[in-house]
Amino acid sequence: MTNRRQRAQVIRRLPDSAAYADSVTYRGMDAASLTTVRTGVCALSTEWQELFGEGRLRTRAHAVAARTENADTANSHITAAALHELPLFRTRTDRVHLIVPGLHTRKNSTDVVRHHLPLTEDDVEVIDGLRATTLERTVYDVIRTTSVETAVVCFDAALRRIAWDDDSHEYDHAAASVLREAIIRRISRGTGARGIRQARFVASFADGRAQLPGESVSRLWMWQLGVADPELQYRVELGGGKFALLDFAWPELGRWAEFDGEVKYHDPEMLGGRTSDEVMADQGQREQAVRRATGWSVDRWGFVRMPSLDAFATYLRDIGLSSR
Numbered sequence: 001m002t003n004r005r006q007r008a009q010v011i012r013r014l015p016d017s018a019a020y021a022d023s024v025t026y027r028g029m030d031a032a033s034l035t036t037v038r039t040g041v042c043a044l045s046t047e048w049q050e051l052f053g054e055g056r057l058r059t060r061a062h063a064v065a066a067r068t069e070n071a072d073t074a075n076s077h078i079t080a081a082a083l084h085e086l087p088l089f090r091t092r093t094d095r096v097h098l099i100v101p102g103l104h105t106r107k108n109s110t111d112v113v114r115h116h117l118p119l120t121e122d123d124v125e126v127i128d129g130l131r132a133t134t135l136e137r138t139v140y141d142v143i144r145t146t147s148v149e150t151a152v153v154c155f156d157a158a159l160r161r162i163a164w165d166d167d168s169h170e171y172d173h174a175a176a177s178v179l180r181e182a183i184i185r186r187i188s189r190g191t192g193a194r195g196i197r198q199a200r201f202v203a204s205f206a207d208g209r210a211q212l213p214g215e216s217v218s219r220l221w222m223w224q225l226g227v228a229d230p231e232l233q234y235r236v237e238l239g240g241g242k243f244a245l246l247d248f249a250w251p252e253l254g255r256w257a258e259f260d261g262e263v264k265y266h267d268p269e270m271l272g273g274r275t276s277d278e279v280m281a282d283q284g285q286r287e288q289a290v291r292r293a294t295g296w297s298v299d300r301w302g303f304v305r306m307p308s309l310d311a312f313a314t315y316l317r318d319i320g321l322s323s324r
Helices: 045-049 053-065 077-083 135-145 148-163 173-189 196-205 213-224 276-294 309-318
Strands: 034-038 041-044 096-099 112-115 124-127 130-133 231-239 242-250 255-259 297-301
Touching: 034 045, 034 053, 041 045, 053 077, 053 096, 053 130, 077 096, 077 130, 077 135, 130 135, 135 148, 135 173, 135 196, 148 173, 148 196, 148 213, 173 196, 213 242, 213 255, 213 309, 231 276, 242 276, 276 297
Parallel strands: 096 112, 255 297
Antiparallel strands: 034 041, 124 130, 231 242, 242 255
């Protein structure tokens, strides 16, 4: 279930029914302390400003829920992905996506997109009190209807969710295959549907060993630019029972690369009680240890190097990883 801290509490004008049980009224509250989420619904500005796009989308889903006109409706597509706590990459998070099965007359609004698609109860679960499509159905819908970058980020994260063990630092390929094959079966039944060709590619390309969206997009763009396939989460023994997992490794080239996401320097959970300077120092020591163990050279990049595929291509040419 979604951690409530990963969304803002919705504050409604008139909590006058059971559907509003999870909210409080903003009557009498200081308007300056509130951010309007949609007509008649606000959130505390201090909470809203701390949220990333996924958290804001989860909040919007709760804001929309009380006025959902069909009890069979379920949050879907990127909204369901956000509820499943899957990362979203460079996609709009200001609209709630719903699958509304059956006959209805409501059209899309400025902040709600209604998809007129079949939906069985087997494809629905409850997350944080909201009906949403299951992980399998969500991934299938996302990889067909978003950019290829968003699709790969989503599927990679879903595979990691079920196949990566944070304690053993091992990837369960069998568990990943179960989800992958389920998605492939859906794709095979959906011949001719929107985005099926992209979905086929993503289903074969996705890899849950990617830890961050930047790793997923880096791998996709490197593939598109003809870079030799890297080994992912390559394990290097450092001695004394210690080891390092490298984001990308090319042992035959004697080099490795790391995606440096800014979140690791600012997110309290990833900092683990350390300061940003301490994290950078630890990272430098780790890099030196890997260099001693392998003799390989290392390259690091983050999203500052990836504003576009062309810009990333230029960077990879500059460091000798790509000729395109």
